[in-house]
Structures are given as C-alpha cells and as structure tokens.
Amino acid sequence: MNSADHAAFDRLGEKVTSPSTLAHVVLRTANFQPMVDFYTAFLGGRVTYGNEFICFITYDSEHHRIAILNVPGTAKKQPTSSGLEHIAFTFPTMYELLLAYRQRKHLGIAPVWSVNHGPTTSIYYKDPDGNMLETQVDNFDTIEDANAFMNSSHFAENPIGTDIDVEDLI
Template sequence: MTVTIDFDAPTDQVKSPAILAHVVLRTAKFKEMVDFYKTFLGASAAYENDFLSFLTYDEEHHRIALLAVPGTGPKVPTSSGLEHIAFAYEKLEDLALAYRQRKAKGILPAWSVNHGPTTSIYYKDPDGNMIETQVDNFDVPDDATKFMMSKEFEENPFGTDFEPEDLIRRLRAGEDEKSIKKRIESGPRGIPDL
C-alpha cells in the first residue's frame, strides 16, 4: 500500500473530522446518570461495569459514556465548560413524540424554544448538564445560515419560547410543519436564565 497524502504540505486549515463520535461525562451520580441516559435516549449499554458505561442508541458503538471518578464533586453551574449536548431528530413529529414519551417517564423540559434555525426542547440530567433535543427548521443548511445572518437573529439569537403541548395540538390539527417551525419574532432578548 502506497501513501498518497503529502503529510508535510502547507495548509491554512486542519482537516475536519468526519463526525462527532461520542461525549464522555464524569459523574458522582453514576447509577442515576446511567439510568437517566438509558431512558432519555432509549439507549442500551454496549459495555458497563460499576464505574463505566458506554451507551448506544444508533449504529455507533457508543455515543455517550459515563464515568464515575472518585472525588468528583457536584457541577458548578457558573464554571466554564460544556454548555449542552444536542441530539437531532429528523421530523418535528419525532421531537414531539420523544417529548411526550419522556414526560410520561417523569422527564420534563427545562426550556422549549424556537431558535429560528432549530425548534428545540432542553432538559437537565441528574448532574445538571443541559441536553438539547432539536429538529432543523430549514431543509437546506444554507437557509439556516442565512437566517443566522438576518437582522431578526442579530437582535434575538436565543429565540422565542413555546409550549410543547401547543406544538402537539398544532400537529394534531394538521397544521403544516413549515408554519409551526417558523419562528415568531418577539424582539430583542438577552441570555435566558436556565
């Protein structure tokens, strides 16, 4: 096998990865976190012991790993670090169905918002980490980028809150998904206090 890549060629940009493979969360609440993520994602353990769990819900061998490390303290909400993890659904109906299924299991949203580029429902795990579940509001990524360059997004990059039950009511009534996904402009908005 002959290598055809010039590893020493100058470049302005590093080669991007193909995908984001997984996220590992360190926790002091190991069992509670494992149970939560199995339920939240409809996941199963590809491997698990008393301090490590590799969870999968799709073709990847693991998407979330949980690690119990002695001496781990509680999350400090005001410290630097990961703000949230986002999981995407293909259709608005799927996002609403997952919301309703989680609600039936006692997992309630912390925030529901139409950002413009996405319609999103956020949750908190037992450690207080934020999890976004979302659906794209535009069929083409360039259209989402154009929206993010708009005056409306500039004055409100966070979005407009909505009630998930209202979203389900609108879907059941047969309203077009595109009209449900269209963000209602509410004017300037600061950083939400979640």
C-alpha cells in the same frame, strides 16, 4: 501508506482536516447509576458495555455515543464555572421531536426550557448531575436557508429565540 500519501504530510495547507463525525461525549460523575439510567432512558438507548467504573451507551449504529465514568469524589456541577453548556441531539422531523418529548414526559423526564431559536425548535432537559441536553429539529429545509436566516437582521435582533409551549405545538 505509499510515498504519495507520505509526501502529503509535508503539504499541510491552510486548514486542518476536519473530522467526519462527532463520535461521543464522556461524562464524569459520582452519581453513576442514576446517570446511566437517565441516559439510557433519555436516549431510548442501550448499554453496549458496563461495569462499576464505566458505562458505554448508544442509540444508533455507533458503539457508544455517551460514556459515563464513575469517579467517586467528583464535585457537583458548578453553574458558574467554565465548561460544557449543553449537548444537542437532532431529530429528523417535528413529529419525532414531539413524540420523544411525550415519551420522556411519560417516564418523568420533564423539560426545563422550550424555545424556537429560529434555525431550530428546541426542547432542553437536565440530567441528574445538572448537565443540559438539547433535543432539536431544524426549521429550515436546507443548511443554506438556515445560514441565510442566521445572517439576517431578524436573527441578529434575537439570536436566542422565543419561548414556546410544547403542548401547544402538539
């Protein structure tokens, strides 16, 4: 680090430097192997490292996107407690979202909710511990268009969206 870089640490500004990417999510479970099997199948992923305590799973060039920790004695998820609501995964096209839905359905992984949120079309699932997972596709061509819709009176009237039948979309 040079002196100019070091001096920047004293010019903090008004905003924290944002990260470049969300790297991974770690889930604690007492239901280890079913969770590993589910996430590997759900993501079309692969295990990059695993033992009886921890498993790293990825589906892209990152070394891991999901880590599963085996922590015996972990209590079941309490639906009324604070915490993570869901993890969302984006697909580049509607075709790929629907294809992944059909592939999961073939593996016995069924959605619990399907909805057009407006900015996205989303299909939700639950893992073996009850954690919610969203698979989605953007409905707008640009972030600016999505943001404009999210700031419209139409979105304000119904920010959750409208339930859909995925088979009807296909």
